[in-house]
Amino acid sequence: MAVPIFITAASVSAELHQAMTEARGLALTAKNARAVAVRAGSKTVGFRAITDFIEELASAIIAQSRVINHHAEKLSNQAVVAWQAENAITFFREVEREKPEHLASIQPRIRECDQNLASLDHELQIGLRDLIGQIDESNKHIRTANLIATSSHVEAATAGDFREQLEVIADNIRKTADRIASHLHRANSLLSQNHRERKIAC
Amino acid sequence: MLATVLYEDGDHRWIMFTRDPGKPDAINNTNHYLVQSGTEAILLDPGSIEMFAPMLSSVLKYVPADNITRMFASRQSPDISSSLGLWDQALPNASLFAPSLWEGFLKHFGMTNIHYKPIPDEGMTMTLGHTQLQFIPAHYLPSPANFHVWDAKAGILMSGDVGTAPEEPGSSHWVDSLDRHIPKMKKYHQRWMPSDAARQDWIRRAKAMDAKILAPQHGRLFKGPQVNEFLNWFEQLPVGVAVHS
Ligand SMILES: [Fe+2]
Numbered sequence: 001m002a003v004p005i006f007i008t009a010a011s012v013s014a015e016l017h018q019a020m021t022e023a024r025g026l027a028l029t030a031k032n033a034r035a036v037a038v039r040a041g042s043k044t045v046g047f048r049a050i051t052d053f054i055e056e057l058a059s060a061i062i063a064q065s066r067v068i069n070h071h072a073e074k075l076s077n078q079a080v081v082a083w084q085a086e087n088a089i090t091f092f093r094e095v096e097r098e099k100p101e102h103l104a105s106i107q108p109r110i111r112e113c114d115q116n117l118a119s120l121d122h123e124l125q126i127g128l129r130d131l132i133g134q135i136d137e138s139n140k141h142i143r144t145a146n147l148i149a150t151s152s153h154v155e156a157a158t159a160g161d162f163r164e165q166l167e168v169i170a171d172n173i174r175k176t177a178d179r180i181a182s183h184l185h186r187a188n189s190l191l192s193q194n195h196r197e198r199k200i201a202c
Numbered sequence: 203m204l205a206t207v208l209y210e211d212g213d214h215r216w217i218m219f220t221r222d223p224g225k226p227d228a229i230n231n232t233n234h235y236l237v238q239s240g241t242e243a244i245l246l247d248p249g250s251i252e253m254f255a256p257m258l259s260s261v262l263k264y265v266p267a268d269n270i271t272r273m274f275a276s277r278q279s280p281d282i283s284s285s286l287g288l289w290d291q292a293l294p295n296a297s298l299f300a301p302s303l304w305e306g307f308l309k310h311f312g313m314t315n316i317h318y319k320p321i322p323d324e325g326m327t328m329t330l331g332h333t334q335l336q337f338i339p340a341h342y343l344p345s346p347a348n349f350h351v352w353d354a355k356a357g358i359l360m361s362g363d364v365g366t367a368p369e370e371p372g373s374s375h376w377v378d379s380l381d382r383h384i385p386k387m388k389k390y391h392q393r394w395m396p397s398d399a400a401r402q403d404w405i406r407r408a409k410a411m412d413a414k415i416l417a418p419q420h421g422r423l424f425k426g427p428q429v430n431e432f433l434n435w436f437e438q439l440p441v442g443v444a445v446h447s
Contacts, residue, residue, distance in 0.1 A: 085291065106267040
């Protein structure tokens with residue numbers, strides 16, 4: 001049985017919430033990097049420039065996660081409405097099988113519910129597709145974060161006494177980026193799976 | 203579901219629906235009532251999600267959907283009202299008469315179409331076709347905002363949880379002997395009815411009605427002299443007993 005969209009969407013929202021928390025950690029890493037770079041002085045000019053990138057990247061990820069989260073919550077609410085309509089229709093089918101004397105009197109309403117559900121389902125399909133697109137966008141940020149981590153390692157190599165501290169920071173960036181990536185990946189596979197299942201079901 | 207006509211005079215009818223054969227054993231049996239007059243009908247205590255499909259089928263055996271213009275929920279219990287979100291899909295133009303105190307709660311069942319008509323604490327009279335139904339206060343019996351339905355013309359008092367008793371499948375719809383019925387009712391009434399003052403006030407009003415039938419939400423119905431016998435028994439029963447346990 002397909003996982004109901006409202007559960008998928010709520011799970012996606014939870015993944016994005018965690019991605020957002022990680023991105024906040026990334027912003028903190030950027031602040032630490034800046035402090036180290038200031039103390040290290042002229043040897044780490046390159047690293048200082050990188051910290052600006054990290055900060056920008058962290059706030060971009062936070063903003064994007066917030067948007068996706070909002071969409072996922074909206075989708076979850078819409079899905080609950082659709083589920084309620086679907087539920088009613090399941091019961092209406094039972095009534096149709098029973099063929100009570102005044103069945104005809106409820107059939108226009110049953111048709112309305114069917115149409116309503118069809119359009120709700122259509123909206124949900126679009127919502128799911130949009131969410132997948134938005135997560136793809138976020139993945140671009142992760143690729144950037146990995147590039148920054150690599151550059152940070154290169155810069156750290158020339159930082160003399162501060163090398164070790166800066167390498168820890170560069171590692172941190174990579175690890176955080178990995179964790180955000182895995183939240184996005186999980187969100188993406190939840191959505192893709194649901195999208196596939198619904199296509200088969202329709 | 204089993205349908206029983208309790209009263210019929212021209213186009214004025216009371217029908218009871220109960221004992222759905224497909225009902226899972228784990229849920230208690232419930233009585234539901236449909237009152238018709240002219241081209242209008244009201245469904246009293248529509249029931250749970252579990253009972254929605256059998257109820258809709260049963261009701262449509264007697265009246266077309268357009269005639270069911272109203273519903274009534276005596277209180278907030280799930281066995282009475284959890285189907286409201288589904289009835290909202292089936293009868294989007296209907297009105298729901300229910301306690302004003304429960305409005306903010308009952309709407310959690312997802313009623314976007316049905317019009318909620320709050321019954322004030324003191325109760326109210328409603329015209330249905332050519333007849334009138336009264337929503338009689340029965341607060342604290344057992345819910346803090348609770349109403350019964352009195353049809354003076356038919357002489358039927360729909361009494362919610364008052365008079366309730368568990369019943370085996372296949373048994374009669376009617377109480378045959380109060381003495382035999384008391385052991386089934388006693389524990390329930392002692393535990394669920396919390397207030398002596400509320401009970402005494404209700405009994406005083408119920409006795410004045412001189413009902414021909416007392417129709418509870420679960421179990422057998424009381425007819426003729428058994429109505430008064432029940433009221434006399436209930437009058438002296440210690441209630442709210444869990445306080446001492
Ligand atoms: Fe009950």
